[in-house]
Amino acid sequence: xxxxxxxxxxxxxxxxxxxxxxxxxxxxxxxxxxxxxxxxxxxxxxxxxxxxxxxxxxxxxxxxxxxxxxxxxxxxxxxxxxxxxxxxxxxxxxxxxxxxxxxxxxxxxxxxxxxxxxxxxxxxxxxxxxxxxxxxxxxxxxxxxxxxxxxxxxxxxxxxxxxxxxxxxxxxxxxxxxxxxxxxxxxxxxxxxxxxxxxxxxxxxxxxxxxxxxxxxxxxxxxxxxxxxxxxxxxxxxxxxxxxxxxxxxxxxxxxxxxxxxxxxxxxxxxxxxxxxxxxxxxxxxxxxxxxxxxxxxxxxxxxxxxxxxxxxxxxxxxxxxxxxxxxxxxxxxxxxxxxxxxxxxxxxxxxxxxxxxxxxxxxxxxxxxxxxxxxxxxxxxxxxxxxxxxxxxxxxxxxxxxxxxxxxxxxxxxxxxxxxxxxxxxxxxxxxxxxxxxxxxxxxxxxxxxxxxxxxxxxxxxxxxxxxxxxxxxxxxxxxxxxxxxxxxxxxxxxxxxxxxxxxxxxxxx
Numbered sequence: 001x002x003x004x005x006x007x008x009x010x011x012x013x014x015x016x017x018x019x020x021x022x023x024x025x026x027x028x029x030x031x032x033x034x035x036x037x038x039x040x041x042x043x044x045x046x047x048x049x050x051x052x053x054x055x056x057x058x059x060x061x062x063x064x065x066x067x068x069x070x071x072x073x074x075x076x077x078x079x080x081x082x083x084x085x086x087x088x089x090x091x092x093x094x095x096x097x098x099x100x101x102x103x104x105x106x107x108x109x110x111x112x113x114x115x116x117x118x119x120x121x122x123x124x125x126x127x128x129x130x131x132x133x134x135x136x137x138x139x140x141x142x143x144x145x146x147x148x149x150x151x152x153x154x155x156x157x158x159x160x161x162x163x164x165x166x167x168x169x170x171x172x173x174x175x176x177x178x179x180x181x182x183x184x185x186x187x188x189x190x191x192x193x194x195x196x197x198x199x200x201x202x203x204x205x206x207x208x209x210x211x212x213x214x215x216x217x218x219x220x221x222x223x224x225x226x227x228x229x230x231x232x233x234x235x236x237x238x239x240x241x242x243x244x245x246x247x248x249x250x251x252x253x254x255x256x257x258x259x260x261x262x263x264x265x266x267x268x269x270x271x272x273x274x275x276x277x278x279x280x281x282x283x284x285x286x287x288x289x290x291x292x293x294x295x296x297x298x299x300x301x302x303x304x305x306x307x308x309x310x311x312x313x314x315x316x317x318x319x320x321x322x323x324x325x326x327x328x329x330x331x332x333x334x335x336x337x338x339x340x341x342x343x344x345x346x347x348x349x350x351x352x353x354x355x356x357x358x359x360x361x362x363x364x365x366x367x368x369x370x371x372x373x374x375x376x377x378x379x380x381x382x383x384x385x386x387x388x389x390x391x392x393x394x395x396x397x398x399x400x401x402x403x404x405x406x407x408x409x410x411x412x413x414x415x416x417x418x419x420x421x422x423x424x425x426x427x428x429x430x431x432x433x434x435x436x437x438x439x440x441x442x443x444x445x446x447x448x449x450x451x452x453x454x455x456x457x458x459x460x461x462x463x464x465x466x467x468x469x470x471x472x473x474x475x476x477x478x479x480x481x482x483x484x485x486x487x488x489x490x491x492x493x494x495x496x497x498x499x500x501x502x503x504x505x506x507x508x509x510x511x
Contacts, residue, residue: 046091046092046093047091047115047116048089048090048091048115048116049089049090049091049095049110049111049112049115049116050077050087050088050089050110050111050112050116050207050266050268051074051087051088051089051090051095051096051099051108051109051110051111051306052085052086052087052088052108052109052111052267052268052271052306052307052309052310053065053069053074053085053086053088053099053105053107053108053306054084054085054086054105054106054107054108054306054309054310054313055084055086055104055105055106056084056104056106057081057082057083057084058084059081061084061104062079062081062084062086064102064103064104065086065099065102065104065105066079066086068099068102068105069086069088069090069099072090072092072094072095072098072099073090073091073092073095074088074089074090074092074095074099075088075089075090076088077089077206077207077208077268078207078208078272080271080272080275080314082275082317083271083275083313083314083316083317084106084313085271085310085313085314087207087208087268087271089116096108096109096110096302096303096306100302106309107302107305107306107309107310108302108306109302109303109304109305109306109307110303111266111267111268111303111306111307112264112266112292112293112347112349113293113347113349113350114349114350147168147238148164148244149236149238149239149240149241149242149243149244150240150241150242151242151243151420151428152164152243152244153412153413154412154413154414154416154420155243155244155420156380156400156409156411156412157233157380157400157402157419157436157440158244158246158506160378160380160382160400160503161246161399161400161440161444161503161504161505161506161507162505162506162507162508163244163246163247163440163443163444163506163507164244165506165507166246166447166506166507166509166510166511167238167244167248167249169507169510169511170249170447170450170451170510171238171247171248171249171250172235172247172248172249172250172443172446172447172450173249173250173449173450173453174195174249174250174251175251175450175453176247176250176251176283176284176446176449176450176453177197177200177250177251177252177253177281177282177283177284178234178235178247178250178251178252178253178282178283178284178285178286178442178443178445178446179200179201179252179253179254179255179273179277179282179284179285179286180227180230180231180234180252180253180254180255180285180286180439181255181257181270181273181274181277181285181286181287181289182226182227182230182231182254182255182256182257182258182286182288182289183218183219183224183225183226183227183228183256183257183258183263184203184216184217184218184219184224184227184228184254184256184258185201185216185217185218185227185228185231185252185253185254185256186217186218186221186228186422186423186424186425187201187214187216187217187254188217188426189228189232189422189423189424189425189426190239190241190242190426191232191236191237191239191241191242191243191422192228192231192232192235192236192237192252192422194237194239195235195236195237195245195248195249195250195251195252196251196252196253196254197251197252197253198213198216198253199280200251200253200277200280200281200282201215201216201253201254201255202215202216202255202256202273202276203215203216203255203256204255204256204257204269204270204272204273204276205256205257205258205259205260205269206259206268206269206272207268207269207271207272208272209272209276215256216253216254216255216256217254217256218256218424219256219258219260221424221425222424223263224258224263224424225423225424225429226288226431226435227254227256228422228423228424229419229421229422229423229429229431229436230286230288230421230435230436230438230439231252231254231422231439232245232421232422232428233245233246233419233421233436233439233440233443234246234247234250234252234286234439234442234443234446235247235248235249235250235251235252235443235446236248236421236422242422242428243420243421243422243428245443246439246440246442246443246444246446246447246506247443247444247446247447247450247506249450250443250446250447250450253277253280253282255273255276255277255285257269257270257272257273257289262349264292264293264348264349265289265290265291265292266291266292266293267291267307267310267311267365268310270287270291270311270314270366271310271311271313271314272314273285273314274311274314274315274317274318274323274325275314275317275318277318277323278317278318278320278321278322278323279321282318282323283322283323283324283446283449284323284324284325284326284442284445284446284449284460285318285323285324285325285326285442286326286327286438286439286442287325287326287327287328287366287367287372287438288327288328288433288434288435288436288438288439289328289435290330290364290365290366290367291307291311291365291366292347292348292349293346293347293348293349293350294307294346294347294348295330295332295343295345295346295348295364296341296343296346296357296359296362296363296364297362297363297364297365298357298358298361298362299361299362299363300361304362307365308363308365308369311365311366311369312365312366312369312370315366315369315371315372316369316370316371319371319457322456322457323457324373324445324449324457324460324461325366325371325372325373325457326372326373326375326438326441326442326445327366327367327372327373327374327375327438328367328374328375328377328401328433328434328435328437328438329367329374329375329376329377329388329389329390329391329394329395329434329437330364330367330388330389330434331377331387331388331389331433331434331435332387332389333386333387333388333389333390333486333487334359334389334390334391335389335390335391335487335488335497336359336364336368336389336390336391336394337359337360337391337392337393337394337490337497338359338391339358340356340357340358340359341356341357341358341359341362342354342355342356342357343355343356343357343362359391359394368394371457371458371461373396373397373441373445373461373464374394374395374396374500375395375396375397375398375399375434375437375438375440375441376388376389376390376395376397376398376399376401376434376437376498376499376500377398377399377400377401377402377403377432377433377434377436377437378398378399378400378401378403378407378437378499378503379400379401379402379403379406379407379417380400380403380407380408380409380417381407382471382503383403383406383407383471383474384398384477384487384489384498384499385401385402385403385407385432385434385437386403386405386406386479386486387403387432387433387434388401388434388437389434390487390489390497390498391497392490392491392496392497393497394497395497395498395499395500396461396464396465396500396501397441397464397465397468397499397500397501397502397503397504398437398468398498398499398500398502398503398504399437399438399440399441399444399503399504400419400436400437400440400503401419401432401433401434401435401436401437401440402417402418402419402430402431402432402433402436403417403432404416404417404418404432405417405479406479406480414430416430417432418430418431418432418436419431419432419436421436440504441464441504443506444464444467444504444505444506444509445460445464447506447509447510448460448463448464448467448509450510451509451510463509464504465500465501465502466501467504467505467508467509468499468500468501468502468503468504468505469502469503469505469508470493470494470495470496470499470501470502470503471499471502471503472492472493472496473489473490473491473492473496473497473498474489474498477489
């Protein structure tokens, strides 16, 4: 899968395959200078890059900016006029610099550091398989429990947040859709097919939505399993097959944003996804990733500033249309309220730089955008997972993401501390990360939306925080026992940096 752009740390995402047998002030000031007077010559051998040009969202300004784009040697891929974001390809190395001088342009920048045709990347590591014998053992144990799915005995995460009990009261409404913005969703999976909404699904890779049949499915099911796993956590059906989701009665859609060449989630693709979700009546989106190529986008860099601006416009547009957006906090064990953070992974589409950033001016996108619900990860003990990023005033709620190092369940057949869910080609597997925490919170949000169908995104955020149960800051967070604190939790019982307002509770959401 190349490049750890998902909400996973090193060694956190090892799928276990099982064959199915049974308000940030982010909008910069407008530039007032005139556009370049003469067309820019395009060098024959110059590589093309992708750009976002963010302008005032009125038709007259957009038309003027489009003309300036052509003059500067750019080709418009798509213009999202309602939010003033234009996706452009250009081989002119001075394209962004030129566009920043154009009247009506508020920011402009490259969305990647490599040309549009980069070499492909490799998988992160070997896949650990789950044998059919293990699967049979798990299924038999679960069969002994009434009203449970064959593999539910290994779903400790459902029990921790009361989702198994909540399903008996209200499994969620089919009028509510959660869109998984990710690597694609295998809607042919028997646990996903009953709840899948094809009319609200698309492939947004590159910035232009493709709604053709199956366009939302993974490009490479063997490697692009992430989105299918996330979808199952949210809405795997209670149909006597495999596993169950947190909200097994709601609809789930897939909006694929991973680049087919390298699997990265570029800004133009994510802009497309938020706009598409909003325009197709999606109530909730789950975002278990960060926007590539920068883990943190700094506002003093004109390219990164343009990325923040573009994605923020898109997600705010979705909020205004009635969509609640949730995102994972990250797997670097970073304190995102600290004075500084060392980022050694960006840019992840070329050679990473070792840079020290200010998390109050450099933003994890979309996690730290205004109105986005930021979710940290916990394990079976309701303690912060060792890898989960955190931060006072940054994390809104927490949810099960798994912790196989320090929090393993004793009451499951596998005693596996990770999250079991759906995988492409009718399989199942365990993953862990804040990638898994966010969809648990999204599932609870879907239950709340089912109970309160007229709730706005703002009210839904408040309800999600209100039903959460906060364990408070631990007296000590020395998980490896070396005498040093592995992370510092700020705050109190009601609100703190590890859990925000607390761990989501599906049962409280419906009862």
